[in-house]
Amino acid sequence: MDGKIDIFTLLFLVLAVIIILRLRSVLGRKSSEDDARVERYKAEQRARAAAGQGQDKIVTLPRRDRADATPEKAAAAATADIEEKVRTLASGNEPLADGLLSVARSDPSFDPEHFLVGARQAYEMIVTAFAEANRKTLKGLLSKDVFEGFSAALTDREGRGEQIDQSFVGINKADIVEAELKSGMAHVTVRFASELISATRDREGTVIAGDPKRIKEVIDIWTFARDIGSRDPNWKLVATQAPG
Numbered sequence: 156m157d158g159k160i161d162i163f164t165l166l167f168l169v170l171a172v173i174i175i176l177r178l179r180s181v182l183g184r185k186s187s188e189d190d191a192r193v194e195r196y197k198a199e200q201r202a203r204a205a206a207g208q209g210q211d212k213i214v215t216l217p218r219r220d221r222a223d224a225t226p227e228k229a230a231a232a233a234t235a236d237i238e239e240k241v242r243t244l245a246s247g248n249e250p251l252a253d254g255l256l257s258v259a260r261s262d263p264s265f266d267p268e269h270f271l272v273g274a275r276q277a278y279e280m281i282v283t284a285f286a287e288a289n290r291k292t293l294k295g296l297l298s299k300d301v302f303e304g305f306s307a308a309l310t311d312r313e314g315r316g317e318q319i320d321q322s323f324v325g326i327n328k329a330d331i332v333e334a335e336l337k338s339g340m341a342h343v344t345v346r347f348a349s350e351l352i353s354a355t356r357d358r359e360g361t362v363i364a365g366d367p368k369r370i371k372e373v374i375d376i377w378t379f380a381r382d383i384g385s386r387d388p389n390w391k392l393v394a395t396q397a398p399g
Contacts, residue, residue, distance in 0.1 A: 254334030
């Protein structure tokens with residue numbers, strides 16, 4: 156172009172400058188409406204943040220029906236529940252129901268269903284511990300008098316050099332047959348029907364009683380007792396008897 160500026164190039168440059176200046180005037184400045192919109196957005200964000208923080212501090216108030224559940228009403232409901240369980244378990248046996256209710260009314264923690272679960276566990280532990288001559292386990296589950304009787308039987312057996320091979324198959328049935336509260340002591344008698352595989356061997360290992368290959372049904376009637384004034388929640392075996 157031999158150093159001369161083309162008129163068309165000059166016009167394009169001028170037009171480009173004008174367009175840039177106009178765009179800058181529009182995009183580079185905020186109107187009052189823009190400011191208001193930004194402020195509204197910031198306010199909304201602050202409100203949402205405050206609401207989110209508030210959710211962590213919300214405490215759900217109890218409903219009226221829960222507020223009405225006073226300790227007295229709760230205790231009455233629990234008593235009614237236990238009495239219903241007792242009536243169902245007794246199946247029309249009024250002396251048994253009366254005995255269980257006397258225990259339950261004096262010992263709020265007593266529940267006949269839970270008691271039976273514990274009695275079944277104790278029965279298996281005692282039968283197994285006696286077969287194994289485990290005096291330590293027996294001592295924690297038996298009353299003093301019953302433990303002395305069991306221990307004497309174990310001493311006689313050991314003196315003869317006898318051993319018992321036993322497998323506890325299971326408990327077919329466990330029923331409460333008697334219950335009473337006497338002098339602050341709760342007594343509950345349970346009839347167990349269990350299955351065992353048991354054989355007694357002499358010093359030479361010869362089977363002298365039982366059968367190591369045969370399942371035998373065993374019936375035991377045991378009485379458990381607990382001092383309801385004691386903090387110790389455990390029941391102990393206080394008496395055993397043969398089925399009549």
